Amino acid sequence: MRRLKAKNSRRQQRLSESQEIELLEQWIEARKPDSGTNPLANPTPPPTAEAGRAADGGFSPYAGCKLFRQLPISWKTKDGLAPKYKEMSDIQRASLPHSLCGRDILGAAKTGSGKTLAFIIPVVEKLYRARWVPEDGVGSIIISPTKELAGQLFEELKIVGKHHSLSAGLLIGGRKDVDAEKERVNSLNILVCTPGRLLQHMNETPNFDCSQLQVLVLDEADRMLDKKFKGELDAIISQLPKRRQTLLFSATQTKSVKDLARLSLKDPEYISVHAESVTATPERLKQVAMEVPLDQKLNMLWSFIRSHLNSKMLVFLSSCKQVKFVYEAFKKLRPGISLKCLHGRMKQSTRMAIYLDFCEMTSVLFSTDVASRGLDFPAVDWVIQVDCPEDIAAYIHRVGRTARFMSEGKSVLFLTPSERVMLKKLQSAEPKIPIQLRKSFAFRFLWTLPSFYYSNFGGQTVLMQAMDHENKMEFEDERGPLPKEEKEHDIHITASALKLLEGNNDSRNIIYEEAEDDIFVPKKSSLQLEKNEPITLSTRILRKGKLKINVHRPLGTRLKYDEDGNQIAPLAAFADTENADGVLEPDKVKERYEKLREEKKLWDKEDKLLLQQRLREKRTKEKMKIKRWEEEEEDRAHSDQEEGEKDAPNRSEIHFESESDDGEPRKKKKIKGFDADAISLAEQEELALKLLSSMHS
Ligand SMILES: Nc1ncnc2c1ncn2[C@@H]1O[C@H](COP(=O)(O)OP(=O)(O)OP(=O)(O)O)[C@@H](O)[C@H]1O
Numbered sequence: 111m112r113r114l115k116a117k118n119s120r121r122q123q124r125l126s127e128s129q130e131i132e133l134l135e136q137w138i139e140a141r142k143p144d145s146g147t148n149p150l151a152n153p154t155p156p157p158t159a160e161a162g163r164a165a166d167g168g169f170s171p172y173a174g175c176k177l178f179r180q181l182p183i184s185w186k187t188k189d190g191l192a193p194k195y196k197e198m199s200d201i202q203r204a205s206l207p208h209s210l211c212g213r214d215i216l217g218a219a220k221t222g223s224g225k226t227l228a229f230i231i232p233v234v235e236k237l238y239r240a241r242w243v244p245e246d247g248v249g250s251i252i253i254s255p256t257k258e259l260a261g262q263l264f265e266e267l268k269i270v271g272k273h274h275s276l277s278a279g280l281l282i283g284g285r286k287d288v289d290a291e292k293e294r295v296n297s298l299n300i301l302v303c304t305p306g307r308l309l310q311h312m313n314e315t316p317n318f319d320c321s322q323l324q325v326l327v328l329d330e331a332d333r334m335l336d337k338k339f340k341g342e343l344d345a346i347i348s349q350l351p352k353r354r355q356t357l358l359f360s361a362t363q364t365k366s367v368k369d370l371a372r373l374s375l376k377d378p379e380y381i382s383v384h385a386e387s388v389t390a391t392p393e394r395l396k397q398v399a400m401e402v403p404l405d406q407k408l409n410m411l412w413s414f415i416r417s418h419l420n421s422k423m424l425v426f427l428s429s430c431k432q433v434k435f436v437y438e439a440f441k442k443l444r445p446g447i448s449l450k451c452l453h454g455r456m457k458q459s460t461r462m463a464i465y466l467d468f469c470e471m472t473s474v475l476f477s478t479d480v481a482s483r484g485l486d487f488p489a490v491d492w493v494i495q496v497d498c499p500e501d502i503a504a505y506i507h508r509v510g511r512t513a514r515f516m517s518e519g520k521s522v523l524f525l526t527p528s529e530r531v532m533l534k535k536l537q538s539a540e541p542k543i544p545i546q547l548r549k550s551f552a553f554r555f556l557w558t559l560p561s562f563y564y565s566n567f568g569g570q571t572v573l574m575q576a577m578d579h580e581n582k583m584e585f586e587d588e589r590g591p592l593p594k595e596e597k598e599h600d601i602h603i604t605a606s607a608l609k610l611l612e613g614n615n616d617s618r619n620i621i622y623e624e625a626e627d628d629i630f631v632p633k634k635s636s637l638q639l640e641k642n643e644p645i646t647l648s649t650r651i652l653r654k655g656k657l658k659i660n661v662h663r664p665l666g667t668r669l670k671y672d673e674d675g676n677q678i679a680p681l682a683a684f685a686d687t688e689n690a691d692g693v694l695e696p697d698k699v700k701e702r703y704e705k706l707r708e709e710k711k712l713w714d715k716e717d718k719l720l721l722q723q724r725l726r727e728k729r730t731k732e733k734m735k736i737k738r739w740e741e742e743e744e745d746r747a748h749s750d751q752e753e754g755e756k757d758a759p760n761r762s763e764i765h766f767e768s769e770s771d772d773g774e775p776r777k778k779k780k781i782k783g784f785d786a787d788a789i790s791l792a793e794q795e796e797l798a799l800k801l802l803s804s805m806h807s
Pocket residue numbers: 194195196197198199202219220221222223224225226227360361483484485486510514515
């Protein structure tokens with residue numbers, strides 16, 4: 111009764127809005143496209159209704175509609191879209207006429223083609239036309255497989271819904287104030303969530319009510335319907351009303367009748383705008399595969415990163431353990447470009463901070479498949495798949511993080527000889543995936559990783575385990591025997607690399623000369639492009655060799671220098687340990703060594719303190735960064751809430767604590783020596799102390 115009253119009072123307050131709604135309803139009803147029609151198939155606008163009839167007899171009055179403003183959507187939505195979006199993409203043109211008139215949709219289009227707006231617009235419009243107010247409760251639920259993707263969808267929803275008075279909430283893990291949020295969740299109209307959080311609400315929040323649900327959206331639908339989310343999704347669906355509109359979108363759509371039956375779809379429109387396309391991946395994406403033996407994968411990755419220091423790179427590895435290992439190891443080796451890592455076992459606030467950082471910065475992000483679907487990182491130059499993807503769909507989504515919406519991108523897939531079967535699978539996929547095998551010798555291994563990392567972090571084991579147990583792909587060939595021997599202990603440059611470096615210490619030039627075509631040519635910085643200057647590395651290549659001691663050098667001939675760089679006589683420092691006849695006095699020598707030892711101890715102490723101070727500062731800086739991000743989030747939530755209270759009880763953003771929404775197994779146990787935040791610092795401290803003690807022993 112209260113709800114009805116609220117609706118009526120709002121209707122009375124907004125006469126012009128009501129008129130608009132009436133107009134939209136009539137417009138939508140009068141121009142309903144025939145089921146199964148695709149406006150893209152008949153691009154000329156119909157001068158009369160009958161002229162819009164396609165060859166198959168289907169009629170779509172939206173043929174020729176290319177702009178958002180030509181659609182029967184509210185002015186508030188048009189105003190929200192206008193600053194950023196004017197022309198529709200293919201999937202938007204094909205699906206919006208059907209979804210706006212309430213039909214269930216199974217939408218498929220290539221990665222980066224604008225599927226998000228294709229479901230957010232109908233969600234907002236449906237509730238607007240139903241004159242939904244916060245007191246009406248949950249009217250729409252958008253479910254995504256990962257927290258980051260949910261966050262991104264929420265941002266897009268804020269753009270479209272900017273001028274609307276609907277309330278929306280982001281329900282993802284990582285926040286502690288669950289109780290406060292449970293109180294607010296019932297007044298949210300649109301929930302953008304991960305399945306775990308939503309289920310947590312359904313089970314724990316008193317009076318949580320979805321009985322009035324109008325629209326359910328599953329983004330990355332095939333993923334949401336696969337066995338990883340089956341239990342959670344079935345539990346959610348069982349609590350939702352059957353009378354609702356359901357929108358399913360993905361770049362790799364499911365057609366399984368069994369899956370669709372679980373969702374009780376009613377005569378869904380199957381809209382696959384790129385079904386006729388020759389390729390399954392974006393047209394501007396260049397793809398190559400390289401055969402790399404397992405024990406050379408990291409060297410290859412290192413060389414690749416070192417040769418593309420101006421590029422933004424997303425590196426996929428198959429497990430959290432592996433991501434942590436590669437990130438820690440490469441970070442210590444300082445490649446000359448900022449490194450980041452992202453995986454499901456990180457704290458939510460850290461994950462979000464890294465996601466935002468990578469959106470803004472040219473850097474390298476090592477990630478598990480948590481970043482493989484849906485995330486719209488701007489301007490990624492390279493997607494590097496160090497480990498083979500699980501299947502073709504996983505490959506398509508991973509490479510889809512680059513070449514988004516009309517932009518260009520490149521991807522490289524490392525395959526061990528036994529993984530070559532994956533290449534065949536990709537090449538014979540329908541539609542095609544244009545991927546070619548390249549000779550890996552285009553890159554010389556300029557570095558081999560020191561075994562320090564392998565032995566201390568169990569690196570080799572990490573790689574082997576990750577590849578053996580986490581790649582679910584079935585191989586035709588047997589994997590070769592795993593190399594057992596330890597890696598060499600010294601950091602060194604291989605002989606061939608040294609030879610190349612003799613005449614040219616720019617690794618990127620080497621690659622340029624050897625590449626078969628321009629796909630591996632490193633990106634020049636804009637400055638270099640302007641000046642047409644040769645590329646130089648932003649960091650120096652260190653030629654590290656073994657320190658050789660010449661045992662045949664006569665005693666007392668070693669040159670020494672004072673602090674100003676002046677040469678001093680050999681053994682001059684020991685002059686005070688000789689008597690007048692030039693003979694060494696043992697007591698004085700002993701005394702001098704004692705003094706030196708004391709001095710060294712003092713330096714040790716100072717160094718230790720300095721190091722501790724630096725680590726403390728670094729930690730504080732990191733904490734401040736996370737805190738700032740959290741404060742900004744809270745401020746935004748507050749201002750949304752205040753704004754909401756002013757206009758109408760309104761927009762808000764909430765977060766819930768829970769795990770395992772990433773498609774990665776939930777494991778709380780920490781791996782010794784490998785906590786992304788704290789352990790890396792502890793590890794650094796330990797390493798520094800080890801170095802100090804080895805210097806002084
Ligand atoms: N009509 C449009 N005009 C201009 N840019 C658009 C339009 N629609 C979407 N975009 C932009 O294209 C990019 C990709 O869109 P979106 O993330 O919706 O792709 P997607 O199809 O969902 O990709 P994925 O399959 O990877 O999830 C975004 O940056 C978005 O802002």
